[in-house]
Amino acid sequence: GGFSKFQAEFALHCETNLDSSCSSSSPPLPVLGLGGLRISSDSSSDIESDIDRDPNSATDSDGSPLSNNQPSFPVEILPYLYLGCAKDSTNLDVLEEFGIKYILNVTPNLPNLFENAGEFKYKQIPISDHWSQNLSQFFPEAISFIDEARGKNCGVLVHCLAGISRSVTVTVAYLMQKLNLSMNDAYDIVKMKKSNISPNFNFMGQLLDFERTLGLSSPCDNRVPNQQLYFTTPSNQNVFQVDSLQST
Numbered sequence: 001g002g003f004s005k006f007q008a009e010f011a012l013h014c015e016t017n018l019d020s021s022c023s024s025s026s027p028p029l030p031v032l033g034l035g036g037l038r039i040s041s042d043s044s045s046d047i048e049s050d051i052d053r054d055p056n057s058a059t060d061s062d063g064s065p066l067s068n069n070q071p072s073f074p075v076e077i078l079p080y081l082y083l084g085c086a087k088d089s090t091n092l093d094v095l096e097e098f099g100i101k102y103i104l105n106v107t108p109n110l111p112n113l114f115e116n117a118g119e120f121k122y123k124q125i126p127i128s129d130h131w132s133q134n135l136s137q138f139f140p141e142a143i144s145f146i147d148e149a150r151g152k153n154c155g156v157l158v159h160c161l162a163g164i165s166r167s168v169t170v171t172v173a174y175l176m177q178k179l180n181l182s183m184n185d186a187y188d189i190v191k192m193k194k195s196n197i198s199p200n201f202n203f204m205g206q207l208l209d210f211e212r213t214l215g216l217s218s219p220c221d222n223r224v225p226n227q228q229l230y231f232t233t234p235s236n237q238n239v240f241q242v243d244s245l246q247s248t
Helices: 002-013 092-097 136-151 166-179 183-193 201-214
Strands: 075-078 081-084 100-105 121-124 155-159 228-234 240-246
Touching: 075 166, 075 183, 081 166, 092 100, 100 136, 121 136, 136 155, 136 166, 136 201, 155 166, 166 183, 166 201, 183 201
Parallel strands: 081 155, 100 121, 100 155
Antiparallel strands: 075 081, 228 240
């Protein structure tokens, strides 16, 4: 599945909290800053995953439940580029406040509520938040749509259902291409703006493929030879164990 593929090929891009029993005098261990990654439910392929159905079920990178002080409005990632959720896309006051005229809907089944009004331009990417979905095939047209809006000084809202997985993946891809950023750097920018992001492992693997396609350098390319690296693997009841991998 998506996690197995990601783990096999990109294990270095997982993060965990190390055991508190580790000596505080020991040098910091290299763990890349991609907290919040998860495995999407494989119980269905045509409906939203559990975490997207209930945004309140998401957890922050340390595994604790997200607080209620998460932004209740679209978050500006770059000038004219906003990341949000389905609720934002249905609120005319919010859309007007942020000057949003373009709406990128990254779901297969949520309606484009104001499409017939003629005031907004929509693009819909019919992708579910599931390990079997190929979101990367839509990166070029999504990036072009965002560019069109920003080129006209119009706000563009990128949203899925909860605003934490699919829309985040598209936003990270946009930053990678437009700002020549590695996946990790682009992800960190979005994470700083909106701390409750949680794209699934499969989408992260697609972003790593996109990074290679763009010829961008990854933090992994600058590893010290024979440096001990750490990643996580799932055990049970949403508990992750720490494994080590010797770099070469």
